[in-house]
Amino acid sequence: MKKTVLITGASSGIGLATALYFFEKGWNVVATMRNPEKRKTLLHEKSLPDLVHLDVGDTASIKAAVKYAVDKYQHVDVLVNNAGYAVYGPFEASSPDQIAKQYNTNVFGLMEVTRAMLPVFRAQNEGLLINVTSMGGRVGFPLYSVYNSTKWAVEGFSEALQYELKQYHIRVKTIEPGVIKTDFYDRSMDRGQVESAQTDYAETLKRAEKSLGEGSMTAGSEPLVVAKTIYRAATDGSRRLRYPSGSDAKFVNFIRSILPPAWFYSMLERFTLK
Numbered sequence: 001m002k003k004t005v006l007i008t009g010a011s012s013g014i015g016l017a018t019a020l021y022f023f024e025k026g027w028n029v030v031a032t033m034r035n036p037e038k039r040k041t042l043l044h045e046k047s048l049p050d051l052v053h054l055d056v057g058d059t060a061s062i063k064a065a066v067k068y069a070v071d072k073y074q075h076v077d078v079l080v081n082n083a084g085y086a087v088y089g090p091f092e093a094s095s096p097d098q099i100a101k102q103y104n105t106n107v108f109g110l111m112e113v114t115r116a117m118l119p120v121f122r123a124q125n126e127g128l129l130i131n132v133t134s135m136g137g138r139v140g141f142p143l144y145s146v147y148n149s150t151k152w153a154v155e156g157f158s159e160a161l162q163y164e165l166k167q168y169h170i171r172v173k174t175i176e177p178g179v180i181k182t183d184f185y186d187r188s189m190d191r192g193q194v195e196s197a198q199t200d201y202a203e204t205l206k207r208a209e210k211s212l213g214e215g216s217m218t219a220g221s222e223p224l225v226v227a228k229t230i231y232r233a234a235t236d237g238s239r240r241l242r243y244p245s246g247s248d249a250k251f252v253n254f255i256r257s258i259l260p261p262a263w264f265y266s267m268l269e270r271f272t273l274k
Contacts, residue, residue, distance in 0.1 A: 001075075002026060002027060002028050003027050003028065003077040003078070004027065004028040004029075004030065004069060004073040004075060004076050004077050004078075005022050005027050005028070005029055005030070005076075005077060005078040005079075005080060005234070006030040006032065006065065006066070006069050006076055006078070006079050006080070006117070007019050007022075007029065007030070007031055007032060007080040007082055008032050008033075008054055008056060008080065008081055008082050008083040008113055009032075009033065009082040009083030009084065010031035010032055010033050010082070011031075011033035011034070011035070011036075011038070011039045012039075013180070013223050014082055014132060014177065014180060014223045014226045014227065015031075015033075015080075015082040015083070016031075016043075016223070017222075017223035017224050017226065017227040018080060018082065018223075018226070018227040018230050018231075019031040019043075019048060020046060020048070020227070021224065021227040021228065021230075021231055022227075022231060022234075023046075023047065023048055025231065028050070028072075028073050029048060029050060030050045030052055030065070030068065030069040030072075030073075030076075031043065031048050031050060031051055031052070032051075032052045032053070032054035032065050033051070033052075033053070033054065034053070034054070034055045035053075036051040036052060036053050039051065050068075050069075050072070052064075052065045052068050052069075053065065054083075054113075056083050056104075056105055056109025056110065056112065056113055057104055057105065057109055059112055059116075062112055062113050062116045063116050066113075066116045066117055066120065070120055075124060076117065076120055076121070076124075076127065077126075077127065077128060077234075078127070078128045078129075078130060078234050079113070079114070079117045079121075079127070079128070079129050079130065080130045080132065080230060080234075081110045081113055081114065081129070081130065081131045081132060082132040083105065083109065083110070083113075084105060084106045084110075084132070084150075085102075085105060085106070086102075086144065086147040087099065087101075087102045087146040087147050088143055088144060088147065089143055089201075089205070090143060090145075090200075090201040090204065090205070091145045091146060092200070092201070093201065094146050098146070099146055102146050102147065102150055103150055103153075106147075106150035106151070106153075106154065107150050107153045107154060107157075110131060110154060110157075111157070114129060114161075117129070118165070118170070121165075121168065121170045122168045122170070125168060125169050126168075126169045126170065127168075127169075127170045127171075128170070128171045128172075128173065128234060129158075129161075129165075129170065129171070129172045129173070130173045130174070130175060130230060130233055130234060131154050131157075131158050131172070131173070131174050131175070132174075132175045132177070132226075132230070133151045133154050133155050133158075133174045133175065133176050134147075134148075134151040134176060134177060135176050135177065135178045135179075135244065135246075135248065135249040135252055135253075136148040136151050137151030137152050137154060137155040137174070137176060138152075138155065138176060138242075138252075138253065138256075139252055139256065139268070140152075141268075141272055142204065142208050142269075142272050142273055143204070143205065143208050154174070155174055155242075158172050158173070158174045158241070159172075159241060162239075162241060171239055172241065173233045173240065173241060173242070173243060174241060174242050174243065175226060175229055175230055175233060175243050175245055176242060176243065176244045176245060176249055176253075177221070177225075177226045177229075177245045177246055177249060178220060178221065178244070178245065178246035178247070178248035178249030178250075178252070179220030179221070179246065179248055180220045180221055180222070180223055180225075180226060180246065181220050181221065181222050181223065204273065207273045208272060208273055220246060220248065221245070221246035221247065221248075225245060225246055226245045226246070229243050229245035230243075230245075255267070
């Protein structure tokens with residue numbers, strides 16, 4: 001029997017690459033996104049039949065998408081929580097509304113999709129929850145303090161949740177991409193809005209953007225690299241929790257594992273704030 005995966009944030013980038021890769025591997029793919037009508041022509045051309053509305057901030061749409069998958073395929077094997085975006089800039093430049101929106105999308109929205117799917121997994125007595133986090137969920141980077149904090153939250157949530165769900169034969173995994181070649185920087189990056197703080201941190205912004213700026217977003221791995229990591233996590237049958245994806249993510253994790261903390265933080269500061 002063909003397996004079924006439901007993917008959030010599947011309109012572009014990692015989510016789209018993952019949907020297409022699973023489909024090529026013969027899976028039923030329920031590709032969810034906020035505006036499926038905008039992507040329908042393109043994605044139908046790629047033979048993806050199930051484009052479903054799901055906004056992680058809208059509980060009704062979450063429940064409807066899960067119901068669609070269950071009604072059509074009777075069994076859902078994997079949930080990939082991929083939807084997300086980033087607030088960028090000094091913490092003081094991020095407004096309370098921006099911070100709330102960041103958490104509502106990256107953390108609380110992810111939790112609500114998980115909450116909707118878990119009864120399905122428990123009824124099946126099996127399932128796999130894959131949460132796409134980030135290299136920034138293991139290592140903090142300057143000017144990404146709000147974004148990084150949401151990814152650390154998802155890492156902690158996932159690590160703890162695996163113990164609760166083991167009795168129902170539900171596994172939990174996280175995917176930790178490094179820098180990826182997508183339009184994430186333009187499409188899903190929200191800069192801090194408090195202008196006085198932007199001015200006060202102007203020198204830090206200048207140094208960080210020289211090292212980690214917009215150009216670096218075109219120098220990373222292709223989204224397909226992450227899609228393949230997600231597929232491996234979905235099919236390896238293990239209870240492994242964390243999967244770094246991309247050469248930079250693997251390198252940073254390795255360096256952190258061998259260096260004393262003070263040395264690692266000093267090296268990271270020199271690299272990111274030239």
